[in-house]
Structure formats: C-alpha cells, structure tokens
Amino acid sequence: MKEIVYDKTRKIIHIDMDAFFAAVEQRDFPELRGKPVVIGGKPNSRGVVSTCSYEARKYGIHSAMPSAFAYRLCPSAIFVRPRFEAYKQASEEVMKIFYEYTDKVEQVSIDEAYLDVTENKFNMKSASIIAEEIRKKIKERTGLTASAGVSYNKFLAKIGSEMNKPDGLTIIRPRDAKDVLENLPIRKFHGIGKKTEEKMKAINVFFGRDLKKISMNEMIERFGKVGYFYYNIVRGKDERIVGKSGKRHSIASESTFAEDIDDVDYMLRYLRRIATKLGDNIQKRKLIAKTVSIKIKYGDFKQITRSYTSPFPINSEKDIYDISKKLLINSLEKDRKIRLLGISISNIINKEKEVYQLILPFYEEWNPYKNMLEETYFIDN
C-alpha cells in the first residue's frame, strides 16, 4: 500500500450537522422550535431515540436511549416519527455544497462528512475560511446549522467539530494538537466506548497525556488493533485519507423485539431473515463486503457489537448468516435475554466500479471461517 509520510500539511474539515433530524423537524414545523423534540419510537413503545433537539438534551435525553426512558426524563417532550425523505433531501443539499469546494468528500453518515481541502476548487489557502463559507452556505440554503472542525488529520478535525457545538467552528493547528490531545478526556477520543474507557481507567488512563505513557507494545497487547490506532492518534498521527477509509459505509438491519427473548432458534431465524435481506441488497447493488458485525442489546440495555473481518469477499446471504450466527452464539450468555439484534455489513466495495485483485477460488474456499473466533475482535459502543 501507499506509504505516506507523517504529514501535517493536509487541510481536513469535519462537518457535523447539529441535531440533524430534530433540526429539520423544527425547521419544517415552526411549532416545534424551542421545544424538546425527540425523533424516534413512541414513548409507549419499545423503540429508541434516534436524535433529539438541544432542548431535549438538557433533560439528559440522548440518542439510542429507550423512548420510554426519555419520556420519564421529560414528559413534556414532543415525540415525532422520523421522516427520512426530508432528512435525505436536506443532506443532499448539504453534500452538494461540499463538492463546490472539493471532490475529496467522505460522507460518514447522513449528517456528517470529512473534506480534504488541501487542494480545492478555488485555490483557497485557508481551510478555516472554507469551513466558515460552507457553514454559511448551509445555513442560507437549508436553514440548518452545522459545526465544523479544521485540522491536519481526520481525527483532530472530528474532535474540533465536537468542541464548539452547536453552530461552532474549531481550528486545531499542528502546534496546538499536542495540547488538545494531551488534555482530551479518554471518553472524548472518538471510537473509545464505555468498555474501553473502563479498561483504560483501570490502568490509570484518564486523559490523552496518560495514554501517551503507554508503550506501543502494551497498547497492542491490551487493546489489539484499536490499541495501535490510538497509540498513533494520541501522538497526532492519523494518516487515514479522506474518501478512502476502509469503512466507506455500512448496510445494517436491526430490530427491537416485542419482548426480550432467550430462544436461540428464534434469534437464528431472525438473523437468517435479515441476512437474506442484506445479502439481496448487496447482490442487487453488485457490492461485496469484508466485514460482518452483529449488534446485541441485552435486556438490561447493555449493548455489544462484535465484528469479523474476512480476508475474503462476503457477498451472499449464506456468508452473512454463517458469520453472524457464529458471532451471536459466541456472545450469548445463560439467563441473559436479548432485546435487540442486528447485523451490519461494512468494508464495502463496488464490484463493478472498483478494481481489485482476483483471488483463486480454492484459496478462498479453503476453510474460511475455521479460525474465525480467534480473529474476532470487539468494538464496544
């Protein structure tokens, strides 16, 4: 692969729409403005909060929280069913603005993207001016606000966009990066979840500066692949390219069951159903994936995600089902019921558009999942 020198000259912007779904609702329905708005399942259902307005966040409501619980926190909150078409349309308008400046756009999700403006269509030198212009254009054309972070790598840009939310802009210059990273609480390191946070706290790592004291070997031993990533990240080294990240997007399907279940056959039948759905989806779009993840939420709301990245292309419902079944069986615990189950496939490439190396079939076939459980690693949410 391409060897990249540790580069501090790139200009990366991370743009994140503020409370996106809720903001679209408040824009389209003036009566919702200034009020706690919750997008997601109804409070009397077993659904969860998808997004909520800043007013609702004051009550402690956040995404992925069960709607019923959100209702208890703030009975006056207005619960709204999501209107994905409206969000998609707003998102497209926003993305169009990005492409006015550069083609190096990596859309992370419907409301979030990275831009590499090192070279841009207006030959502008200042990335912060570009970020300001983009934020202004978003406001003018969609009536929505966005926060932006500007820095020399993706991680720092993302940290930046979170620092002055909502409607803010943060610039992290190379000379400031060390301070920012050293004083950043571990929880704020994007991607470090509760579980990893606990593990880190157990070894007295609370801030970036503590993380820095840990050797690369120890990081890899304790946290695996992720450890190596954070070893570099905390040193300001993140060479991921905009638009070329392995996890370009993912396709997922999940459901909260009507009641918590512990019937393994039922779970497997459900897995097969969504595996079929996902398999059809990628086959129709001529995509192949390399990673299958399952998400499990237990009755006590603890959630885990387990992933397996295959050295071989995954493109059939059988592959998806076989992998997710193994992942599920490996994470079931006696007497612990499951509330939600889902599969997500990622590391997706387009079979027709992209050029890739062909692999001899016998090499792929040969016992592909035998060592799977050893290769499984955990990402907690």
Added chain:
Amino acid sequence: MKIKIMKDELLSYIQPLITVVPSKNVMPLLTNFLIVAKEEESIIDITTTDLSMSVSVEISANVLESGTVAVSAKNFTEIINSLPDKEIDIFTDNEFLRIECLKSNFNLIVSDHSQFPLIPKLDLTNSNVFPAAQIKKMISLVEFAVATDTKRAVFNGVSWTINPDKQIMAATDGKKIAEATFIHENGIEETKSYILATKTLSFLIKIISDDDDQLDAILEDKRVMFHYKNYTIFSHLLTGVYPDYNRAIPIDHDKTLVINRAELINAVKRVSLMASYEIFSMRFEISKDTLKIFTKSREQGEAKEDITNITYEGDDLIIAFNYKYLLQVLNVMYSEEVIFKFKKSKTPVLLFNKTESENFNSRFLLMPLNKA
C-alpha cells in the same frame, strides 16, 4: 573457555545465525548465542534458537580451554564485525566473556546458559541426501509466493512433496502460485509431503552456496533436521495438509504469448512509474504483433509502452495485473524468453520458462485484476 580464531572466519559463520535470533523479547535468554568450545576436537559450536527453529554451526578453532557461555547474539556479532581482520582471543574472565583483538578489548556480560534449550543431535547415517544447489534453486523460485496475510498456517509455509523420482516445492497466497520441480532419483520409496516454515527455507538459501555440496535431511512427521557443511538446522514442520492447488490450475488455455523476459521487465518497470499507489494496476492489450502496456492513476498521470518483439497466438486480449505480482514472478524466472498462457481476462494466467534444463522445471500462476 579460551579460543583463538580469525575474525573473518568467525564472522562468516555467525552472520547467517544472527538472522535466526528472535527479535521479540519473549524469552531473554533466546537473544543469546550459546557458545560451546571443545578443546579435544578443536571446535566451537555456536547455537541459536527461536524455539520453532534452531541452528548450530561448528567452526574449527584453536581451543586452548573448553567451556560454555551464553552471550548477547547482537552484541557478539556487532563486536566481531567491528574488529580488524586479525586473530581474535576470546576467553571467559569471571562473569564476562572477554574479546581481544590487537589493542581492542571488550568485556561482554555472560548469561546463565543452563536454561538454554537443548538441541537434539540426530544420527545422519540414514539421512536423505539432496543436491543442495537444486534445493536452493527450488526455494528461491517459490518463496515469494508464500502467503503473509493469512492465519491459515499451511499457506504460510512451502509445500514440499518428495516422490521417488522427483520433488516438488510449491507456495501460494491465492493471488499467485509458484511451483518448482526437480527430477532425480532420490532413494525414497514412497511419496511424502511436508510443509516447511519460510524462516527455515530463507536460512537455507542464505547458507547454501552454488557448488556441488550435499544437503542431508532427516524428515520426521513433525520436524526436520538439515545438515549442510558446518550447519545443523532443526525446524518444526507446519502441521496440516497443503490444499491441492493443482485444481486451481486450468488446462484449457487458448492464447499463448512468448516474450523476452528482460524486455518485458524493463517495460513494466518504466510504465509502473505512473501506476496507482493503491492497486498497482497495469493493463495489457495483446494482439497478433503487439503487446501494449498501459497504466494511469488519478494522482499521477499515465504511461504506455509497446513491445512488438513478441509471438502471440489467439484472439486479442485485454487483461490487467497488479504489476508488483507480475514482476515478482518474472524476476524469479530464468529463461531468456517466457511463455504466458491465457484464457480470458478474468481467469488465471500461467507462466513458463521457455527453456528448462532436463531435470528441472517450474511453472507459475498469476491471478489478474477484475478489470482492465
């Protein structure tokens, strides 16, 4: 312990050994050489092991006093390497190993050698005897194709099949297959297959010279011992069955290209200057009298080169390769002209040397990219 030995002599034997010393600090003692001096036989034995593989080398020396020490392999090699090309005195002095040469002297800390793993000695009387140079040639033809990205251990090794009248080495990483066959009566009665670790093979390549010496091998189910000149090598064999790669090799090719190897390598290297950093894609457009090589990348630009000095039979074909893999294959091939056999743009391509010696041949398979 007390030894006198010429610097160059000693260095030439320990330099290959240092590559076996484990780099990881799993067991600190293993980063040492075990040095055993034997006065009656006038030899010193130097041993290193990473537990999966052990190497001992026996060196003639003027041994004035027997003894055994374990010292840092890295320090010892660096010290010997730095000394002038003169006689060196090596002797134990309390807890140090003292190394003197002209006016330089070093005191190297000695470790407790009692825990150093014992290397078994096998009797060589019933060993199989192979021509070392041919074994080296086989290894160097297939080594590049060994998989490095898989956890399926067998593919991290080289398959070695010994028939009564020939032996075959092969390796594959799913993108390419390399196979070398050496035809000779080797005195073996029934066909046996082994999977050799690449580290062991790389070591053999390093020590085997191109003369007519023999390589003794004692092959057991789980381990192998090689003896070559002064070296004795013990190695674990990889367990498992090497999958039958032959069924991946198609036989129904209908297009044949014969081309000068050096000319092709040079053209590919030139055109590769503009190839993409990510997939190293290079397109080959082959027709009756011309091979057009082309590449382009968004980041850099494009390049093309035509080769007209070819013989091609079959319908026109457009096919793309990762040029790095293609060069790996071409670089180990040895005849002036090479033969490509194609079927379609997405099916495996076979490569052969146009001329082979009577008792040796090889073949290679290369998978193309999905599109040109």
